[in-house]
Amino acid sequence: MAALRQNQSVENKHKLSNTLRNWLPILHSSLSDLGEAMSPFIDANPVVEVKSGYEENFEKKIPRKIISGQVSNSRTEQIEALTIQKRSLYDVLDEQLEAPLFPTPISQSIASFVVANLDENGYYEGDSEAFCKIKNIDISEFEKVRLRFSHVEPIGVAAKDLAESFVFQLESSDISEEAYPLCVEVINNMEDIHSYSRKEHFSEVMRVLGTFKNPPAIEYQEDSAQIIPDLMIFFNDDEAIEVKLNDAYYPTILIDTSYAVEHEFISQKIKEAKSLVDALDMRKATLYKVGLMIVEYQYEFFTGGAIMPLTLKTLADEFGHNPSTISRAIANKYIACNRGVFAMKEFFTTAIDEDVSNAAIKEFLVTIVKRENHNKPLSDMKLLDMIQEKFKVTMVRRTIAKYRKQLNIAGSSERKKLYYLH
Template identity: 80%
Template sequence: MGALRQTQGVETKHKLSNTLRNWLPILHSSLSDLGEAMTPFVEANPVIEVKSGFEEDFEKKIPRKIISRGVSNSRTEQIEALTIQSRTLYDVLDEQIGAPLFPTPVSQRVALYVIENLDEYGYYDGNTEEFCQKNSIDRETFEKIRLRFLHVEPVGIGAKNLAESFLFQLDNSEISDQAYSLAVKIINDMQNIHAYSKEECFNEVMHVLSTFKNPPNIEYQEDSAQIIPDLMIYFNDEQQIEVKLNDAYYPVINIDTSYGVEHEFVRQKIKEAKSLVDALDMRKATLYKVGLMIVEYQYEFFTGGQIMPLTLKTLADEFGHNPSTISRAIANKYIACDRGVLAMKEFFTTAIDEDVSNAAIKEFLIGLIKNESHEKPLSDMKLLALIEEKFKVKMVRRTIAKYRKQLNIAGSSERKKLYKLGV
C-alpha cells in the first residue's frame, strides 16, 4: 500500500470553532457558489477586498497525474478530470435511451418524445394523442413505455404529476413492505394526509416522503452550474497517494488596514474580516480532513477496487460532530481522481453487513445478470438467494428489485423477451 502523504499544511481542529459556527454558509456551499455565499458579509464590510478564484483556467489547477493512471471502473465511467463537469438533465436522460429500458426503435422514439416534452419541473406535458396518431402507436403501448421512466435517473422524471412522481420514487425507496401500501394511499390522497396520522406506519411513510425530490428535476434546474472539485486525490511519481485542496479556486481576501483603527466601527469590521479569513481556513481544514479519512477508509477504491461500507456516523465520531453537520459539510462537494469527478457523498455507502456495502452487492448483481442463461434468466428470488449465499447476509426480495431498478436492469420476464429479440 502506498504511503499517505499530506501535502497541505492545513491545521485540522477537533471541534468547530465559534468562527466556523458564525460562517456555516461558507462550509455548506459548493466551491463554485462560495463567492455568492460570502457576498452578504463582503458587501457589509468596507475593509474587505476579494479577488475571485475563478479568473484562471480550471485545467491549470488540477494535477495532470489525476488522469495518468486510467484505472478501470465498473461503477462509473471515466471522466476526464481536466475539464469542468457540466452535465444537463438532457445529457443524463439521453444516456439512458437504449437497452435494457428502451431497446427498440419504437420505445426509443417514445422515450425521446417524453424527454422533449418535459415541462420546467420535469413532468411529462406532451400531446400523447397527437404523437400516437402520427406514429401509428396505440395509447396503451405509449403508456407502458412511458412508465419505464420509473427506472430512469433522476427518479420521478417523466411522471405526469407530483403524485405519479412520488409513486416512481416510492418504488425506489427503502420503505418497508408494511408501510408501502399506506404510502400509496397517502400519495394518492395528499390533500387528506392528516387523516392517516393514526395509522401504524404513518411516521415511517412521512419520513420516506420527506426524502423525495419535488419537483423531480430539482437537481438540474440550474443546468449551467459548473461542478468544481474541492479536493484532488492522486498517486505521485513515488506511488504515494496525495490529497490536495483545490485552494487555487478559493477567493483571496485582502483586508484594507489603511482606515483609522481608532474608530470602533473600523476595529469591528477588521475583526469580522479576520473571522471571514478564519472561516475559509476552517472550511479548507474540515474538507481536507474529510479527504484524508475518505482515503483511509476507501483506499481500495483509489487502487481500482470497490467502495467499502462507510457511514456519516463514522466520520461524525472522528470529528466529534453530529452526522447531520457532516452531511451538510459534504453536500455539493466533489473529489477529482483518476476514476472521475465524484460527489463526496458517493464514498458513503450503506453497509449491508459489517464488511459488505450495497455497492459490492450491486457489482455482484451485475455479474450475475451478465452470466445468466438467456433461456431462463434469474428471478429476483434466485438473485436474492445467490447474494445471501455469497455475502452471508440476510436481505429481502424487495431490496434486490430496488437495486436492479437503480441499475436499469429489467425483470427476469422482460429480460427473457429482450434476449429473444437479440438485445
C-alpha cells in the same frame, strides 16, 4: 484580574460563534458556488474585497499524475469540465424550508432532516423513527410535515418511492377533476396499468403521467457531471498517496486595513472579515481531514480495488458532529483521482457484512437487471438468490425490494410491461 479573564473568554466565544455561523453555509456549498455562499457576508462589508479563484486554467492545477494515469473509469473526462455548476438540489430546497410550509422550529427541524436524508434520486430514505425518538415527537407528526414536500420545488422530492412521488406531482398537474381518481388508482397499481386501458379518461391519465419527473431529482443528476473537485488524491513520485486541496479555486479574501480602525463600525467590520477568513480556513481543514479519512478507509479503491464499508457515523464521531451535518458537508463535494471524478458521498456506504458494502450489492443488482431476459424479468427472489451466491451473504427479499426502489428499478411485472411498451 478575574474580570479581565472573563471578558477575554466571552470575546473568544463570540469570535468562535461568528466563525461557526459563517462556516456552515460555506462548508455546505459546492466549490463552484462558494463565492455565492460568501456574498451575504461580504456585500455589506466595505473593508472586504474578494478575488475569484476561477481566473486560471483548471487543467494546470491538476497534478499530472491524475491526468496521465491509467484510468479505468469513464468519468475521468469530467475532470476537465469547466462549466460552473448550477444551484444544487440542497440550495433550492433550503430556500423553501421556512413559512408558510414550515413555520415552526420543529417543522423546520423535520424538514431539514428530510432534506439531509435524500438519496441521489431525490427519494427520502432516513430513519424517521430514530429521529422522532430523539426529538420526542410522534411519527404521525413527522409524516404530516414530510408530506408538505408535495408543495416544494422540485415537486416529487422527499417521497418514499416512485408511486408517492407521482402522487406529489399529480397535485400540481393540469389533470381534470374527472380523470384525477383514475390517475390515483393507476399510480397505486402501476403493475396492472394495462387493465385500465379501456377506462374513460385513460388517455388523459397517460398524458399527465408522461409529464412527471422520474426520478424527481433527475434535472440535478444531469447537471452533476459539470463539476470542479474539492480534493485531488494521487500517488506522488515516491509512490506515496497524497491528498491535495484544490485551494487554487478558492476565492481570496483581501482586507483593507487602510481605514481608521479606531472607528467602531470599521473595527467591527474588520473583525467580521477576519471571521470569514477563519471560516474559509475551517472549510479547507474540514474537507482535507475528510480526504485523509477517505484515503485511510478506502485505500484499496485508490489502488484499483472496491469501495469498502464506511458509514457517515464513523466520520461524524471523528469530527464530533451530527451525521446529518456531515451528510450536508460532503454534499456536492467531489474528489478527482486517477480513476476519475467521484462524489464524496460515493465513498460512504452501509456494510452488509464485514467485507461487503451495499454499494457493491447495488452495482451488481443494476448489472444483472440490465442483462435480464426482457420476456422473463427476474423476480426479487431470483435476484436475492443471485446476490447471495455472488457475495456469500445472507439477506431477505424485502432488502432487494428496498434497493430496487432506491435505484428506481421497477418490479419484475412492471418491468415486463415497460419492456413491452418500448
